[in-house]
Amino acid sequence: MIFLRYLGSSSLEVLQALGKLAFFVFSVFPALPYSVWRFRLLLKQIYFTGVLSLPIILTAGLFVGMVLGLQGHNILTSFNAEEAVGTMTALSLIRELGPVVAALLFAGRAGSALTAEVGLMKSTEQLSALEMMAVDPMKFVVAPRLLACIITLPMLAMIFIAMGIFGGYLVAVGWLGLDEGAFWAHMNDQVDWHEDVINGLIKAIAFAVLIAIISLYQGYESVPTSEGVSRATTRTVVHASLGVLGLDFILTALMFT
Amino acid sequence: MPTDCLIEIQNLTFYRGERKIFDDLSLTIPRGQVTAIMGPSGTGKTTLLKLIAGQLKPHAGRILVEGQDVHQLSRTALYQLRQRMGMLFQTGALLTDLTVFENVAFPLREHFKLAEPLLRTLVLMKLEAVGLRGAFDLMPAELSGGMARRVALARASVLDPKMVFYDEPFVGQDPITMGVLVDLIRKLNTSLDLSSILVSHDVNEVLSIADFACVLSEGKIVAQGTAQDLLNSDSEYVRQFIQGLPDGPVPLHYPVKPWADEWSTP
Numbered sequence: 001m002i003f004l005r006y007l008g009s010s011s012l013e014v015l016q017a018l019g020k021l022a023f024f025v026f027s028v029f030p031a032l033p034y035s036v037w038r039f040r041l042l043l044k045q046i047y048f049t050g051v052l053s054l055p056i057i058l059t060a061g062l063f064v065g066m067v068l069g070l071q072g073h074n075i076l077t078s079f080n081a082e083e084a085v086g087t088m089t090a091l092s093l094i095r096e097l098g099p100v101v102a103a104l105l106f107a108g109r110a111g112s113a114l115t116a117e118v119g120l121m122k123s124t125e126q127l128s129a130l131e132m133m134a135v136d137p138m139k140f141v142v143a144p145r146l147l148a149c150i151i152t153l154p155m156l157a158m159i160f161i162a163m164g165i166f167g168g169y170l171v172a173v174g175w176l177g178l179d180e181g182a183f184w185a186h187m188n189d190q191v192d193w194h195e196d197v198i199n200g201l202i203k204a205i206a207f208a209v210l211i212a213i214i215s216l217y218q219g220y221e222s223v224p225t226s227e228g229v230s231r232a233t234t235r236t237v238v239h240a241s242l243g244v245l246g247l248d249f250i251l252t253a254l255m256f257t
Numbered sequence: 258m259p260t261d262c263l264i265e266i267q268n269l270t271f272y273r274g275e276r277k278i279f280d281d282l283s284l285t286i287p288r289g290q291v292t293a294i295m296g297p298s299g300t301g302k303t304t305l306l307k308l309i310a311g312q313l314k315p316h317a318g319r320i321l322v323e324g325q326d327v328h329q330l331s332r333t334a335l336y337q338l339r340q341r342m343g344m345l346f347q348t349g350a351l352l353t354d355l356t357v358f359e360n361v362a363f364p365l366r367e368h369f370k371l372a373e374p375l376l377r378t379l380v381l382m383k384l385e386a387v388g389l390r391g392a393f394d395l396m397p398a399e400l401s402g403g404m405a406r407r408v409a410l411a412r413a414s415v416l417d418p419k420m421v422f423y424d425e426p427f428v429g430q431d432p433i434t435m436g437v438l439v440d441l442i443r444k445l446n447t448s449l450d451l452s453s454i455l456v457s458h459d460v461n462e463v464l465s466i467a468d469f470a471c472v473l474s475e476g477k478i479v480a481q482g483t484a485q486d487l488l489n490s491d492s493e494y495v496r497q498f499i500q501g502l503p504d505g506p507v508p509l510h511y512p513v514k515p516w517a518d519e520w521s522t523p
Contacts, residue, residue: 129350131312132343133364133412134336140367 024217031136031143041144049110049145050152054159056105061160064101065167068092072168073176082172083182087190089168090161094191094200095256098161100248103207106153107240111215114145115236118219119229127220142220146212153208154201161200199255203248210247211240263288263420263452264309269318271301271308278304280476281318286469291446291453293463296473297498302456303347305473306422309454310342311335323419340368343413343421347428349405351397351412357384358393361412368416383411387441403434407441414445420452421445427459435459439466460499464488472498474506 035042072085118141121127127137165187172178191197215236222232264286271279278301286292294302307313309320311327320327322338330338351360361380365371371379384390387407397405406426413421423442427435443466446453457463464470464484471481472495480487480495487495497505 124353125346125348125350126352128307128312129344129346129352132310132339133367133416134339135364135367136336 020221021213021217024220025213027138028142028146028213028216031139032147034139035144035147038140038144041140042148045144045148046152048113049106049148050156053106053109053152053156056109057102057156057160058163060101060105061098061163062167064097064160065089065093065164065169066171067167068097068164069168069171070176073172073178082178083186085168085172085178086165086183086185086187089172090165090187090191091196093161093164093168094196096248096252098164099157099200099203099207100244102157102160102204103153103211103244104241106149106156106208107211107215107244108237110149110152111211111236111240112233114149114212114215115219115222115233116229118142118145118216119222119224119232122220122222123224123226123229137220142216145216146209149208149212150205153211154204157200157204199251202255203251206247206251207244210243214240214243261288262286263323264454265321266305266309267319267321269308269315269320271304271313271315273304277476279308279315282477283318284471284478284481286452286454288452289450290468291443291455291466293455293457293467293470294473295456295458295460295463295470295498297458300473301476302458302473303424306344306424306454306456310339310344310422340364340416341419343416343418345406345409345413345421345423345426347425349397349402349409351400351405351409353397355397356393357389357395357397357400357408360397360408361415364412364416380411380415383415384408386414386445387411388437401434403430403437406430406434406438410438410441410445414449414451417449418451420454423453423455423457425457426455427457427462435462442466460501464499474498 068089069085072088073082076082076084076088118127121141127141130137130140169183173180173183218232218236218239219229222228262285264284266282266284266286269279269282270277294305296302304313308315309322309327311330314328319329323341325334325338327335327338351357352363355363358380361383362376365376365379381390381393384393387410389404389407389411392400392404392408397408400408410426426438426442430438439462442453442455445451455463455467464487467484469482470484470487471478472487473479474494480490480492482490487499490496490499494506496502
């Protein structure tokens, strides 16, 4: 009986949270056009979410590409197909690793920062103060941050991919002595603009929306105490990371089957 | 509604979870005066301000501000009404990424397209009124608690509101800052022809400036009238609250089992 009661109350809680999330999403999307007009505000958020994420994206991209180059070379040599290292590195990065790893890093760096910032704005009554000054926090706080994420994550994913390919090139060509012409020519032949690059970009945009919505919702609905904001930040990283991996499977199934 | 009535609260009932905060509460707040709402911590004073400002919805009853039912207004109409309200939050609630000047200029920039020299003059005048014109380029993190509240007061009055709500303006302030704030609230009310609604439990400071005061307890108004009426009240509860007696109708102890039961239970 207690189990049934627990099941009922937790299901109701989940449904209530989903309802709140849906309401949040429906309130924020109509506010998006306003953030285009608040260009300075948008620019500031692009700096915070995008430019400040660059070091981690550049470094991670380089190392992921180097590992791919090394592993690819080791495996493909057994099949006498080491010229395909460039293709393998590029396709893995463009189709999967670029958008997914960039999104996971973005969720950890920018997503958690967004939750903490909005959560603290709530706990210090700044959101209430905006409401009292007849300024909609959805337009002033949430929408510019969402739009900034949608603009920056695809760019960061592309930068991650470029750095990864460069890392693969350094290892395969610079260190292991693969022919440079073969590395680039195979890549040019096999990577398709629409099938691979555009689909990778679509994934990055979808991940950006997901991460931004989760981070901003968690901050906006956080319990306004230090413990509440800390829990909300943790939830953002966990939910956004799992959400990215789950959504990646769905998008891959839709795009490549 | 009489013309001298600014806010009318009718049969208000409000719950937080299972706990009843207001129980069929009715109150009339007059126009053009300093009204104080007092009561011990946890009686829902701040909640009452949020209900009046339309940030919370009551479970029953209604609140009329300037004759309009706040909770029946559309979002646009509510925002128009809020432009005629100012609120001083307990923490000041300044936007932490803007300077003092930009914080005060913020409502003006959001609602009006003013020429920069005019906006600058208006903001500096408001800062001058709270004695902080010289601090216009400081960041909120560089201000003391009292200064932050004075900046917040300048911001709350920058749109020339008709009513200003003060949420515990004296909490944690030193005697000098407290005196400055008391003086400012009174002067602003008179010079800007405002109606001020003050929520506080600092009895002496509040009663020194309030034209009308009421005391909240257990979701109801237990006493109301002028400062003198409250000081002369024969209600035990009001006497305990005003004189700060440790025990009385408001018990010192949280509800507890008798000592005998404490030892007998395993």
